[in-house]
Amino acid sequence: MSSFLSQLDPVSLLSITLITATPLTLAALGGMMCERSGVVNIALEGIMLTGAFVGYAAAFATHNLWLGVLAAIVAGMLIAGLHAVLSINFLVDQIVSGTVINILAVGITGVFYRTFIESQNRAGPGTLPQWNIPFFSDIPVLGPIFFQNQFVTYAMLALIVIVHFTLFHTVWGLRTRACGEHPRAAETAGINVYFVRYVNVIASGALAGLGGAYFSLQQIGNFLPGMTGGRGFIGLAAMIFGQWTPVGAFLASLLFSASDQVGSRLQSVFHVPIPLQFLGMLPYILTIVVVAGAMGRAVAPAAVGRLYKKS
Amino acid sequence: MRERLHVDWLINSIFVPVASVAAGFVVAGLVVAATGADPLLAFTSLFQGAVTNRNAFPETLVSTVPYVFLGLGVALGFRAGLFNIGAEGQFYIGALSGVFIAYSIHGLPAVIEIPLAMVAGMAGGFAWASIAGFLKARFGAHEVITTIMLNYVAFLVANYLVDTPGLMLARDVSTPRTPDVDVNAVLPIIVAGSRLHFGLILALVAVPLVWFLIERTTIGFQLRAVGFNQGAARAAGMSVGRTMVLAMGLSGALAGAAGIVQVLGVSRHMTDTVAAGYGFDAIAIALLARSNPWGVLPAALLFGALHNGASFMQLQTDVSADLISIVQASVIIFIAAPAIVRWIFHLRPEAAGSVQITSREAKTPV
Secondary structure (H helix, E strand, C coil): CHHHHHHHCHHHHHHHHHHHHHHHHHHHHHHHHHHHCCCCCCCHHHHHHHHHHHHHHHHHHHCCHHHHHHHHHHHHHHHHHHHHHHHHHCCCCHHHHHHHHHHHHHHHHHHHHHHHHCCCCCCCCCCCCEEECCCHHHCCCHHHHHCEEEHHHHHHHHHHHHHHHHHHHCHHHHHHHHHHHCHHHHHHCCCCHHHHHHHHHHHHHHHHHHHHHHHHHHHCCCCCCCCCCCHHHHHHHHHHHCCCCHHHHHHHHHHHHHHHHHHHHHHHHHCCCCCHHHHHHHHHHHHHHHHHHHHCCCCCCCCCCCCCCCC | CHHHHHHHHHHHHHHHHHHHHHHHHHHHHHHHHHCCCCHHHHHHHHHHHHHHCCCHHHHHHHHHHHHHHHHHHHHHHHHCCCCCCCHHHHHHHHHHHHHHHHHHCCCCCHHHHHHHHHHHHHHHHHHHHHHHHHHHHHHCCCHHHHHHHHHHHHHHHHHHHHHCCCCCCCCCCCCCECCCCCHHHCCCECCCCCCCECHHHHHHHHHHHHHHHHHHCHHHHHHHHHHHCHHHHHHCCCCHHHHHHHHHHHHHHHHHHHHHHHHHHHHCCCECCCCCCHHHHHHHHHHHCCCCHHHHHHHHHHHHHHHHHHHHHHHHHCCCCCHHHHHHHHHHHHHHCHHHHHHHCCCCCCCCCCCCCCCCCCCCCC
16 A cells, blocks of 8 residues: 555656656757757767767776766767768758768667677666755655756756756857858858857757766666667657747656656556556657647747758 | 760769768778777678578578668658658558468468558558658658657557457467468568578569659659659649658558568568667668669668678677668768768769759758
């Protein structure tokens, strides 16, 4: 009976929803930086996978989780840099370039995982510690949800504010949005469109790379091939549903992860006779419905996905 | 002028793809070297596993068969401006619907049972893919997101159907799988002593058929028109939405054909485990073929050889079979960015307008 009640506990439900929304939100924030500057980024999935792997490998080698987190971010920036080179300099179709990175990530993580990690017998680096913020973590309801988390989740919450501020209250944000809406006009106004796009694409790699660290260093303390399981694409959908705004994307990410949690609880607590597989479909179907429903009203950056050649 | 066009054609259709594949192997070799293994040894065993070992070449052709159908499907989508990244899900739904017919019917001659199962498989793939086509045409939902999501749903559907007693789960089996298909639905072996089956002939027939469909029929003309310029197609009185749904459906039907041919020719039943990667392989093949059905044939053969050789390589040298993903990704980079290849080989810049592989209109945001 007590486990029944604890599983029903709305506080724990909200807490786990916030935690599992972490990689979705980070992917969505990354996609947003990128797309606001006019570059489509379907590579988020591959960037997260790379971040998850490199972060784990670095933590494994150095016995230091924080170096792992740093390595995940740097790896994300590097592979996103490839997306930038291909789509900005070589004018490769941005969808094709993103696909390349998704395939490349599977290959690179698979090959190096087999050589360096799989055969090792020693224990992994563990998971990032839970930090209880003094005083705040004791507040009923809000404490356990917001102030008893691990690093990546705190970072995600902070980054929502930072990305919002950067995009809408700084000169850089204004330039970014100008490049995404009308690159020609931006260039005429003296903005270096290539430079702005480069920085934003690489920043999106940092965000998604941190999202990757969530999987290997925060959630399970291990790396498994393909462990991101489509979360990068769901994050992209969250960005669209959130109308390319940080707060909107965060709320959309919460919705997706809640659908996942509610589904599994329906079965484990109420024994609703719905096959496990159908509950597993919920977030994916919700993503499809949301993308279809949101698209009509969405205000995408006008120049997103269009190749731009400096005049 | 005519000579210049001829030279351009040679460069674009022969030299750039071949150079891209070569460059892809160089990149993969560097990665192998980075893991501490010997790239030459790895590629030698890859080649042995794909071509020279006993029965290796027929096995390579066995792997090539689904790739031909999958590559044709994605290429057809490209021509209509659609980026069908969900060939894998369509493959499974096609295999599921086809295998259901193939194990349910009994006692009919093979010339009836095989086409019935094929039609069911293609219909399954068509229906599944046209969901994404409809969502794009009606709501503007980008097919890259919807087809990926439909992949995951398809895996779970397959898992549910194959795992649930009373649905498609066979009786008295240790691992969940469907019953075996009827003997008369099995595609005959065409090379004695190997697993090479009649699906190869079907794949070889599919290539000219798809070429004819795209290049010589009204439907094909509409597909290409919508892919090239939606506004102009609409102005010419075509229904852009209906053409999109149809193009996506046909693309999925070919992926479904790959699924059911694989079941009827090789496995003869379906399990609930999902071997990932067909969808991305298909994209690489279609890009390498520059969306030309004839080009799909050599591209599919190459990927069939890679796929088949990779497992032998992993066995022999302990280099992960995932290495071929690196070859694929590099090949796509060089194909999609001919500027890089031209820069490496000091070729003159390409004539304007001929760079595009996927005449896509970036209208719907991702």
